[in-house]
Amino acid sequence: MVAQTDARRDAHSDGRFVVGWRAVAPYRPLMALMLVSSTASFAALGVLSLFAREELGASDTMVTANFVVIALASMVVMLATGHLSDGGGVRRVIIPASLAWLGVGYVLLASVRSYPAMLAVGVVFFCAVGVPNAQLMAYARDLVERRDDPATSTSVIAMMRIVLSIGSFTGFGIGGLGLAHLGARSLFQVVAVACLACLALSWYLLREGHAVAAAAPHPVTDENTDDRDGVPTRTAGGRRLLLTLAVVMVLFSSGRIMLLSQLPILMRVSLHTPLELTGFALALPPLCELVLMPAMAFAALRWGRGRVFLVGGAASVGYYGGLVVVTTPGQLMLLQVVYAVFGAATIMVGIDLAQRLMLGRAGAATSIYLSHENLATVNGSLVATASVAALGHQVGFLVPATLCLVALALATWTFAQHPEAFDLRAGHRAAGAND
Template identity: 80%
Template sequence: MLVSSTASFAALGVLSLFARDELGASDTMVTVNFVVVALASMAVMLATGHVSDLVGARRVIVPASLAWLGIGYAALASVRTYPAMLAVGVVFFCAVGVPNAQLMAYARDLVDRREDTAAPTVVIALMRIVLSVGSFTGFGISGLGLAYLGARPLFRVVAVVCLGCLALSWYLLRGHNTDATAPQPVKQQSTDDRRGAQKRTDGGTRLLLILVVVMVLFSSGRIMLLSQLPILVTVSLHAPLQMTGIVLALPPLCELALMPMMAYAALRWGRGKVFLVGGAASVAYYGGLVVVTTPGQLMLLQVVYAVFGAATVIAGLDLAQRLMAGRAGTATSIYLSHENVATVNGSLVAMASVATLGHQIGFLVPGALCLIALALATWAFIRHPDSSDLRHRPPRGQHPLIPAGTP
C-alpha cells in the first residue's frame, strides 16, 4: 500500500500541469477529466468489491489491478491530445482505487479470524497512516520528478513501480494459501434464525448507505478547500505565499498523530461517538473559515479539520466493515466510493458557492451541508445504537483493548 499509493500520488501531482501545458487543456477540461474518471472509478470499485466477496478473488484482483494501472501509466506517457488522455483515464484509471480497497478488505479478512475486537480498528488506523505517508511521499516525488525528469518520464517510472508492486503483492498474497474469503461449511439454521440474520443484514446495508450519504455531504467542501483556501490565505489574510503550503500540509500531518488517538477513543467510547465528534469538528471548521481574520486562527482551524479527517476515516471505515460482516470487499468499496461522488458534488458546490458568495463567505455552503450530515448521522445512530457502536464507556476495570471475558 505504501509503494502503490506513493506512485499514484506522484502521478496525480503532475497530471493537471501535464494536461494544461503539454496537451493544451483548459482548467474546465482538467476538472471534467477528474470528474469522469471518478465516476468510472466508483463503478469499477463497487463491481470488484462485490466480485471479491462472491468468489473470494482478492488475491487475483489486487495484482490484476496493479498490472492494469501499470499499463495505463505507460499509455499516459505517450498521449498527445486531451481526448486521448481522457480515454486512457476512463479505461485504465477507473481501477486506481481498487488495490487499496481490496488490501483493506483482505486485512479485515485476516484479523476477523482472531478473537480480538480491537484488531480491526487498529489495523484500519495503521493502514490509513500508511496511505497518508504515501500521499506526502508521492506529492514530494511529483515535484522533484517534474523538475528533473518531466511528466512523461515520470509516468513511465510510475508504470514500472506499479509492476514492482504487482510482483510484491503476488508474493505476499500467494504466501497465504488459506483464503479468508473461501467458502466455509454452512451450519444448519432454523427459519427464524435465517429471518433474523437477513433482517440484521438488511438493516446494516441501509445504515451503510446512510453512512455513505453522510460522508458525501461531509466531503463536499474538499474541492472548494483545494481551490479557494490558497486565495483566502493570500487575499483575505494577506499572508505570504509560503504560508499556503504550510496551511495545506498541516491537516494530514496532524492526522498521523491523531489517527492512533481516534482508534483508541473508538475502542473505548464507541465508533459512533468518535464519528459524531469528527462531524462536529467539520461544522466548526467551515463555520470558522467564514469569520477567520488571522493566519494563527487559520492554523488552529486546520488542526480542527485534522480531527474531522482522523475521526471519520477511522470510525467510518471500521463501522462500514462491521455493518456487512463477511463482505469486507463490498463494504469497503461502498464506503470509499463516497470520495468519487464527493468529487463530482464538490465541484458543483465550489462553483456555485464562490460565484454567489465569494471565496470566504462561500464556505457557509459546505458548512451547512456538514450540519445536515451531522444531524442525519446522529438520527441514524440513535435509531441503530448497536449497529453504529453508539455505547457508553466500558465497565470500570475493563481495558478497551482487551475483549470482555479475557482473564
C-alpha cells in the same frame, strides 16, 4: 463467531485496548504494499493537471472535467469489484489485476498526444485507481477475522490509513521532483514500473496469506448478529445503513474541492499570508492525522466508534464555519488542526463501521463506503463553483458548513436509531466493556 472474536479483540484480556504498532505487526507487509502503491498513484496525480495544460493544451474546464468523469467511472468500478471481491479467493485476484491494469494505463498515458486520448486512457484504466487500497483494507479485515491475535479491525485500519497519508506526502513530493528533473512522461513511466513492482509484491504476499484467508467469507444473512458487550445486533438491513453512512460522508466531504481551490486564495487575499505559510497550512492536517489516527482508534475502542465518528463530524462543521469568520493566519492554523480531527476520526472510523455493517462482506462494504469520495468530487465541484460565484472565496465556505451540519444531524439521528450497529455505546456499556 466472527462478531464474538471481534468483540473479544476490542477489549483485551487485561482491560487495556491494543492500538499500537506491535499489535498490527502481522499486517506490516500489506501496509508496505499500500505505501508503495499509494505513493505511485499520488506521484502521478500531482502532475496530471500540469501535464494536461502544458503538454496537451487542455483548459481549466477540461482538466476539471477529466477528474469528474474519471471519478464517476471509478465509482462504478469500485462498486462492481467490491461486490465480486467477497467470493472465495476473488480478492486475491482483483488486487494484483488492478495493479497490472494501472501499470498499463500509466504506460499509455506517457505516450498520449491529445486531451481526448488522455481522457480515454483515464476512463478506461484509471477508473481502477482506488481498487487496490480498498481491497487491501478488506483483505486486512479478512485476516483480522481469522487470526487469534490482539489486533482489532479498528487498529489495523488506523495504521493503514496512516500509511495512506504517508503515501500521499511521499507521492506528491516525488511527483514534484520527478516533474522538475524527468518531465511528466518519464515520471508516468517510472510510476508504471512501480505498479508492476507492486504487482509482484502483491502476488507474493497474497500467496503467503492464502493459508489464513482461504476460507470463504461468511455470508451476511438475517441470522448474523454482532454480540458486542452482550447486546445482539441484527445485520439485516446493514446495506441500507451503509448507504446512509455513505451519503453522510458525501455531504461531509463535498467541501474538499472548494477547500483545495479557495483556501490558498483566502490566505493570500484576505489574510495576507506569506507563500511559505500557505504551503504549511495545506500540509498541516495530514501531518496532524499521523498522530491523531492512533488516538482516535484508541478512543473508538474505549468509548465507541459511533461517538468518535460524530466528534469528527462536529469538527467539520466547526472548521468550515470558522473559515467564514477567520481573520488571522494563527486562527487558520488552529482550524487546520480541527480539520485533521475530522479526517482522523470520521474517515478512518467510518471504514471500520462500514465493514461492521456488512459482516463477511468486507470488500463490498469498503468499496461502497469509499465510493463517497468519487461522488463528493462531483458534488464538490458544483458546490465550489456555485458558492464562490454567489458568495465569494471566504463567505462561500458557509455552503459546505451547512452541508456538514445536515450530515451531522442525519448521522446523529441514524446512529441513535441503531446504536448497536454503529457502536454508539452508552456510558454504562462503555464502562462494562472494561470489566
